[in-house]
Amino acid sequence: MEKVVIIRYAEIHLKGKNRGYFERVFSVNLEKALKGIRHELRRMSGRYLVAAFAEEDADEILSRVARVFGVHSYSLGYLVDNDMESLLAAAKLVCPQSGTFKVDTHRGDKKYPLTSMQLNAEVGAKLIEAFPALTVDVHAPQGYVYLDIRDGGKALVFGTFEEGANGMPVGTSGRGLLLISGGIDSPVAGYMMAKRGMNVEYLHFHSYPYTNEQAKDKVVSLARILSRYTGSNSLMTVSVTHIQEEIHKKCAAELNVTLLRRFMFRIAERLAKRTGAQCLITGESLGQVASQTIEGMTSSGAVVTLPVLRPLVGFDKEEIIVRAKKIGTFDTSVLPYEDCCTVFLPEFPAIKPKLSFIEEEEQKLDVESLVAEAIGTMERIGF
Amino acid sequence: MIYLDNAATTRPLSGAVAEAERYLTEEYFNPSARYHGGAEVSRMLSRARDFLLRAVADPADFELIFTSCGTEADNQAIFSAARRGNAVTTAGEHAAVFESYKTLKNRGVEPRFAPIRADGSVDADALVSLVDEKTTLVSVVHVNNETGAVNDIAAIAKRVKAKNPRAVFLSDGVQAFGKLPFRLTKEIDFYAVSAHKIGGIKGTGALIRRKGCTVLAPYVIGGGQESGMRSGTENTFGIAAFFHAAEEKFSSLRVDGERLKGYREQLWEMLDHSIFTRISPENGSPYILTVSAKGLRGEILQRELWDRGVAVGTGSACSSKKPFSRVIEACGYGEDTLYGVIRMSFSPATTEQEIRNAAQTINACARERKENV
Numbered sequence: 001m002e003k004v005v006i007i008r009y010a011e012i013h014l015k016g017k018n019r020g021y022f023e024r025v026f027s028v029n030l031e032k033a034l035k036g037i038r039h040e041l042r043r044m045s046g047r048y049l050v051a052a053f054a055e056e057d058a059d060e061i062l063s064r065v066a067r068v069f070g071v072h073s074y075s076l077g078y079l080v081d082n083d084m085e086s087l088l089a090a091a092k093l094v095c096p097q098s099g100t101f102k103v104d105t106h107r108g109d110k111k112y113p114l115t116s117m118q119l120n121a122e123v124g125a126k127l128i129e130a131f132p133a134l135t136v137d138v139h140a141p142q143g144y145v146y147l148d149i150r151d152g153g154k155a156l157v158f159g160t161f162e163e164g165a166n167g168m169p170v171g172t173s174g175r176g177l178l179l180i181s182g183g184i185d186s187p188v189a190g191y192m193m194a195k196r197g198m199n200v201e202y203l204h205f206h207s208y209p210y211t212n213e214q215a216k217d218k219v220v221s222l223a224r225i226l227s228r229y230t231g232s233n234s235l236m237t238v239s240v241t242h243i244q245e246e247i248h249k250k251c252a253a254e255l256n257v258t259l260l261r262r263f264m265f266r267i268a269e270r271l272a273k274r275t276g277a278q279c280l281i282t283g284e285s286l287g288q289v290a291s292q293t294i295e296g297m298t299s300s301g302a303v304v305t306l307p308v309l310r311p312l313v314g315f316d317k318e319e320i321i322v323r324a325k326k327i328g329t330f331d332t333s334v335l336p337y338e339d340c341c342t343v344f345l346p347e348f349p350a351i352k353p354k355l356s357f358i359e360e361e362e363q364k365l366d367v368e369s370l371v372a373e374a375i376g377t378m379e380r381i382g383f
Numbered sequence: 384m385i386y387l388d389n390a391a392t393t394r395p396l397s398g399a400v401a402e403a404e405r406y407l408t409e410e411y412f413n414p415s416a417r418y419h420g421g422a423e424v425s426r427m428l429s430r431a432r433d434f435l436l437r438a439v440a441d442p443a444d445f446e447l448i449f450t451s452c453g454t455e456a457d458n459q460a461i462f463s464a465a466r467r468g469n470a471v472t473t474a475g476e477h478a479a480v481f482e483s484y485k486t487l488k489n490r491g492v493e494p495r496f497a498p499i500r501a502d503g504s505v506d507a508d509a510l511v512s513l514v515d516e517k518t519t520l521v522s523v524v525h526v527n528n529e530t531g532a533v534n535d536i537a538a539i540a541k542r543v544k545a546k547n548p549r550a551v552f553l554s555d556g557v558q559a560f561g562k563l564p565f566r567l568t569k570e571i572d573f574y575a576v577s578a579h580k581i582g583g584i585k586g587t588g589a590l591i592r593r594k595g596c597t598v599l600a601p602y603v604i605g606g607g608q609e610s611g612m613r614s615g616t617e618n619t620f621g622i623a624a625f626f627h628a629a630e631e632k633f634s635s636l637r638v639d640g641e642r643l644k645g646y647r648e649q650l651w652e653m654l655d656h657s658i659f660t661r662i663s664p665e666n667g668s669p670y671i672l673t674v675s676a677k678g679l680r681g682e683i684l685q686r687e688l689w690d691r692g693v694a695v696g697t698g699s700a701c702s703s704k705k706p707f708s709r710v711i712e713a714c715g716y717g718e719d720t721l722y723g724v725i726r727m728s729f730s731p732a733t734t735e736q737e738i739r740n741a742a743q744t745i746n747a748c749a750r751e752r753k754e755n756v
Contacts, residue, residue, distance in 0.1 A: 209686035245755045 001090055002079045005050040005061055006148075006156055010072035010166045026070045026169040032231060033064045044150060045108070049079065062162070067228050069167035069195050075146070077158025082112065082149055087119075087157060088126050091145045094159035095127050100137035103127070105147040112149050119147060165195065170231050173197030176309060177277035179268055180204050180235070182218045185283030185312055187226050187329040188320050192311040193281050194230040201275050202226075202235040205264055207244050210344070221332050224383045229327070236275075238267055239377040243370050244344050251361040253346040257291045258353045259362060260344075261300040266371050269304040271378065279307045285320065286313050290349040299358050385737045385744075388696040389580075390528055390558060390671055390728035396582035396631055399624035403584055406620035414617055415606065424619050431626035438633045439560065439574070440567040440591060448590045448609045449622055453557040454479035455602070456575035456590035459613075461520065463600040464551035464573070465492045468517035471510060471550075473534075474713035475499040475527045479575075480555055481709070484522070492519070501714050502664035503530030511542045518543075518550045525565075525574075526558035529710045529726065531663045531671030533563065540570035551598055557588075561632035562640070562670050572596040578625035581632045582730070587621030632731070639731040644669035646729060646738045653742035658749045660720060662711065669729070675716070676723040676749045682706075684725055684748060693744050696726040 040052040078090040103124045105116040148156040178190040204219045223235045284292045324330035412420035436447040450456045457479040484494040497510035540552040553573040561581035578587035605614030659674040681697035707721035
């Protein structure tokens with residue numbers, strides 16, 4: 001009998017001919033997640049097993065497995081020979097000792113001499129013998145004993161199913177560049193794209209000395225939390241101070257934010273091409289602030305050719321907050337290091353800026369050299 | 384680096400660090416230990432206590448309890464003395480007092496805040512008028528940490544006691560101790576001080592209390608150190624450093640004060656008066672000059688100055704909804720002044736050359752900022 005973590009995967013089985021590729025990436029991601037913990041990762045038709053780990057590492061393994069995209073569910077259980085004695089020994093370990101329960105058998109090996117029903121009945125009866133305080137309830141039991149009869153004379157025995165992170169293995173859906181601020185939304189946007197299998201890189205814009213170093217450190221913390229899911233381990237930062245000053249001096253005040261966002265997108269696209277990212281990702285949600293109207297999104301999207309993915313576009317703030325809390329970024333996002341960008345905030349930002357007006361105002365600026373100058377300030381912070 | 388943020392913290396004196404190191408590496412014994420090493424450390428604590436107390440008070444009437452910081456000293460006095468009724472303080476207090484007062488409501492004590500004047504000093508008449516027969520505690524900061532304004536705590540305490548002799552009087556002396564010449568008078572019950580503002584190290588403070596005032600209750604309970612008023616093994620290395628720093632500061636207190644007052648005025652004269660407005664009063668602490676660059680942001684100026692080798696303080700932090708200082712706001716200034724506040728604070732180690740260079744850099748920085756925004 002061997003203690004194992006049983007991992008079932010999510011959508012990979014849908015992927016027909018590409019299945020091998022998805023499974024390879026998935027197992028690499030699992031190995032990456034379990035780095036630093038002694039273990040063996042094994043394939044077993046339609047499942048992965050983590051085995052050969054120290055008892056005290058079990059909880060840590062479970063919490064790391066829970067964060068790997070592509071994991072549909074996982075269980076802590078036992079790998080045993082499929083004879084009755086071994087099944088029963090393991091069943092006793094996962095079974096509740098009182099209350100109601102039910103044995104639920106899945107027979108992967110159809111040649112097994114007993115049917116599922118017979119196994120349920122026989123193991124159930126012996127468990128009641130062992131634990132007299134137990135009673136069977138097949139409709140709404142308080143506890144379960146799952147028997148999973150596999151090929152090769154083996155079986156898996158476990159008592160619970162934990163829901164995994166679902167989604168697709170990170171790395172199977174290309175690479176995106178997340179525009180990450182210190183707020184609540186952008187980390188959630190990054191999480192959602194990673195969940196769909198995307199490798200997510202991070203880019204943060206700051207305006208030091210208008211913004212402070214603590215604000216930047218906060219973004220590093222957020223990226224570090226996200227990296228538990230996304231796998232990336234560095235953050236690019238770019239200063240847009242000079243751009244903001246130029247816009248402030250030369251352009252119509254109500255377009256400050258609109259124009260700045262166009263610069264951010266231009267810079268992001270160039271850096272995306274450098275890092276091999278195939279799209280930009282933002283935390284924009286329709287109508288949330290003045291720059292996140294459809295007109296605002298159109299005007300910023302107009303300066304780039306890469307697709308801009310906005311996974312939160314249809315979400316309410318409340319829905320985003322719920323996710324941020326679940327991911328673990330919320331508490332960091334609400335730390336009070338808001339920037340001094342408000343120096344540049346117009347009293348009445350344009351809510352529906354016209355593209356022709358924007359372009360006219362933008363002609364007052366040397367766009368190309370400002371973009372190049374900003375890219376020159378790029379720093380990469382590893383973590 | 385020209386360091387002009389000495390009111391936030393000041394560089395520990397090398398002699399103080401050496402003393403701390405001695406009590407960390409050689410004389411590391413527990414002062415409660417009943418062998419020679421312990422007794423020696425215990426004697427050092429007595430000498431330190433005696434010196435620090437004598438520097439500002441008569442040991443016949445006052446005693447000193449070591450704490451972990453000025454904030455702890457303030458808190459212990461406030462939460463011991465504030466009883467049902469009301470407690471009076473000023474709008475110009477340090478957060479250690481101000482925030483503590485705000486929580487008194489939960490204990491059934493009504494906090495009352497007296498207004499301050501434009502320079503940050505308390506309006507004493509208004510304060511005294513808030514005191515009535517139900518007042519259990521009155522707190523007045525000695526030197527306003529944001530403007531440098533000095534409150535005449537002896538006179539104020541006298542007026543408070545004349546109106547209600549039972550009211551306990553506390554003063555936060557963190558920015559005054561080791562910097563201003565003064566003696567505690569018998570109307571002052573508690574006085575809170577800190578080591579790291581005068582060249583000691585962080586994590587060491589003290590509460591001085593008048594012996595006749597019996598309201599003090601311990602906050603930290605345990606082995607009965609500090610006469611049972613503050614248990615926990617004493618921070619011997621911090622106290623040794625505090626002792627050393629105080630010896631040095633008090634020995635040249637008047638000379639340093641005169642010189643720094645000259646520097647403060649020199650710095651003010653050199654600053655571009657078309658940009659900067661002065662907030663600190665001339666009769667305030669020689670250690671603090673607070674000004675405002677109207678229309679600019681103090682915090683931004685502060686970071687730019689740091690990048691050019693000058694460290695200054697600011698009352699503002701862009702973190703809250705009101706990104707400026709509560710105290711300067713209470714002085715009655717409008718938003719354009721509030722945003723632009725920077726505080727230059729000195730130490731006896733500050734040199735005239737530093738003052739001149741700092742003034743030039745501050746002017747240059749502010750002028751450039753004016754052009755950009």
